[in-house]
Amino acid sequence: MDKKIVVALIVLFLVVIAGAVLLAWPTPAQNGHDSVESPFTSANVTVSSPVPSSTVPSSFTVIGRARGSWYFEASFPVEVRDANGNVVGRGLATSEGDWMTTEFVPFSAPVVIENYSGLATLVLMKDNPSGLPEHDDSASFLIVVQ
Numbered sequence: 001m002d003k004k005i006v007v008a009l010i011v012l013f014l015v016v017i018a019g020a021v022l023l024a025w026p027t028p029a030q031n032g033h034d035s036v037e038s039p040f041t042s043a044n045v046t047v048s049s050p051v052p053s054s055t056v057p058s059s060f061t062v063i064g065r066a067r068g069s070w071y072f073e074a075s076f077p078v079e080v081r082d083a084n085g086n087v088v089g090r091g092l093a094t095s096e097g098d099w100m101t102t103e104f105v106p107f108s109a110p111v112v113i114e115n116y117s118g119l120a121t122l123v124l125m126k127d128n129p130s131g132l133p134e135h136d137d138s139a140s141f142l143i144v145v146q
Helices: 001-022
Strands: 045-049 058-065 075-081 085-097 104-114 119-127 139-145
Touching: 001 058, 045 119, 045 139, 058 119, 075 104, 085 119, 104 119
Parallel strands: none
Antiparallel strands: 045 058, 058 104, 075 085, 075 119, 085 104, 119 139
């Protein structure tokens, strides 16, 4: 075989292999490190904003959905805690629909953090007016306060 044909076949082979590798290479959405971050989800609460590990300003709004049983009089408390568990910010989630259901109900919760920046935990707490520990429930995830 002519040397030029062998070289051309090798180059063609390498181009085909390189194309196959590029097509098979995982995109960010496939490898779990996508640029559109995933919402927080638990059995009773879904938070679409902010998402876990995101950076938030000292004043932000939590947006999500919670089961109706989490609300009392259409609201439930939200806290931001520092690494030592100290409360550095608070908010009140209010329902944006009929909360007297077992289904998920949309909410928004304006949160204000004073004199703190760094790693923190966003804690959403089932409203428990009875004070009985067997009715307590919460969901939490890490955020970064600017």
